[in-house]
Amino acid sequence: MSITPLAALSVHRAAPVFRGRIGRDARSGHYAVPHRYRLHLSTACPDGLRLAVGHGLLGLDADCPVTLLPAVPDCPGGGHSALRPLYEASAHHYTGPALGPVLSDDWSGRIVSTHAPDILRDLDRFPRTGRVSLYPRGLESVIEAVERMCAEGITQAAQRAGAAGADPAERAAALDVLLDTLGRLENRLAGEEYLADDRLTAADIELWVTLVELDTVHRCHLDASAVHRIAGHRALWAYARRMTAHPAFRSALDLDGISRRHQGRCRGLEAAGAAVQILDWASLSAAAEDACRR
The missing domain is CATH 3.40.30.10 (Glutaredoxin)
Structure with missing residues (x-):
C-alpha cells in the first residue's frame, strides 16, 4: 500500500501530512x-x-x-x-x-x-491483553466534543488572549472564551473522576495535555489577573493533579523539554502571569513517584 502525502511541498517548505491508517486486517x-x-x-x-x-x-x-x-x-x-x-x-x-x-x-x-x-x-486497535480502550463505543461524540473544546476554547483562545500587540478588546474577548470553556469543563468534572462514563478515555488525555500547556506555556503570556481567574477552577486543577499521579501521565511529562521547546519557538512577550504558577508539576510528579516506591 503506497502512502501519498495529503499536503505536498509548497513554497513555504511545509512538511507533507501523511495520513495512512492501520486497519484491522x-x-x-x-x-x-x-x-x-x-x-x-x-x-x-x-x-x-x-x-x-x-x-x-x-x-x-x-x-x-x-x-x-x-x-x-x-x-x-x-x-x-x-x-x-x-x-x-x-x-x-x-x-x-x-x-x-x-x-x-x-x-x-x-x-x-x-x-x-x-x-x-x-x-487503540492493536491487539493486546486487558483491552483498555481509549475510544469506547458510544463515547466517540463526547471525546470529539472535548477535543474541540480543548483546541478552540482553551489552546486557541489562550493564544489569542496572550497575543502581543493584539487589540485589547480582542484579547479580552478571547479570555472570556477561555474562561467560559474552563467553566463548562469544571461543571462537567464536579464530583466526577473522569470526563466520560466514569472511565479513563482519550478525552482525559486531551484535557490533561491541554492543561499542562496552559500552565507551562500559555500562562507566560497572560497577565496575573487572568491567571488567577484561570486558577480559580478548583475541580479542573484537582483533576489535573489526579491525572499527573497516574504512571502513564507522570512518566511522559517532560517539563524541562516543554520549557526548552517554548523558549526556542516563542517570540511573544512574557507577561506578569508567568510568575503565577497554577500547579507545581515537578513536585506533583516527584510526590507520585515517591508514593509508588513505598
Missing part, C-alpha cells in the same frame, strides 16, 4: 500486527505528549516501540535529522523539514502517518 495494507510499527515523538510537543500517554495506557512498549526525539529540533530550519530518512523514503525528492510525531512502518522503512489524532486511534 491484512486487506488494509497496514494492519495491527505487533513489532511492525514504531512511534517517533518528542514529549515536549503536545501531540507527542498525547501519543506518549496513550501509548503508555495501552501498554504497547513491546509491540510498538517508541523512539524519543529531542525537545528542540536539531536541523536548520526545523525538523529532526533522525526522521529525514523516513521522509526521503516516503516523499519523492523531499527537501522540507522532517517533523514529528511520526508512525513508521519498520517493514518498508516509510511513514504511515504524521497525523497525531489518527495515530492515537489506530494504536
